[in-house]
Amino acid sequence: MYVCLCLGVTDHQIRDAIYEGCCSYRQVRENTGVGTQCGKCACEAKKLVRHTIHDV
């Protein structure tokens, strides 16, 4: 599922970024580019990062 339409970032890519070592929304953003264009996905992306980090 696409989380960020501007850059075509999927929930899988966000989870993978965390499994590969990102431990904050900021790092995920720097790694995937999520939320760096219109910013509409930021809220959803942050939520996903929070939940995924919690589960790791």
Ligand code: FES
């Ligand atoms: Fe992610 Fe626009 S949808 S920056």
